[in-house]
Amino acid sequence: MKIFIWVLTIISVGLVIFNTTKLNFDALLTGESQTAVITIVAAFCAIFLLQILRISKKIETLSKKQK
Numbered sequence: 001m002k003i004f005i006w007v008l009t010i011i012s013v014g015l016v017i018f019n020t021t022k023l024n025f026d027a028l029l030t031g032e033s034q035t036a037v038i039t040i041v042a043a044f045c046a047i048f049l050l051q052i053l054r055i056s057k058k059i060e061t062l063s064k065k066q067k
Contacts, residue, residue, distance in 0.1 A: 005054050008046065015043040 022036040029037065 001057065002054075005050050005057075009050050012043040012046045012050070016040050016047075019043070 019036040019039045022032055024031075024033040027033060
C-alpha cells in the first residue's frame with residue numbers, strides 16, 4: 001500500500017508539471033489552458049488525499065503497536 005501511494009503521488013506531481021507547461025497566462029480560463037488548470041487542481045487534490053491516507057495508515061500502525 002505504501003508503494004502504491006507513493007507511485008500515485010509521483011504520477012500526480014508529473015501531471016502538475018506537465019499541465020503547468022500547457023498554461024497560457026494571457027488567457028488562463030480559455031481553451032486548452034482551462035483544461036490544464038482543472039487538471040492541476042485535480043492533481044493537487046489527489047496529492048492532498050493521498051497524503052492524508054498515508055498519515056492515517058501511519059497513525060493506524062502506531063496505535064496497533066501501543067496496544
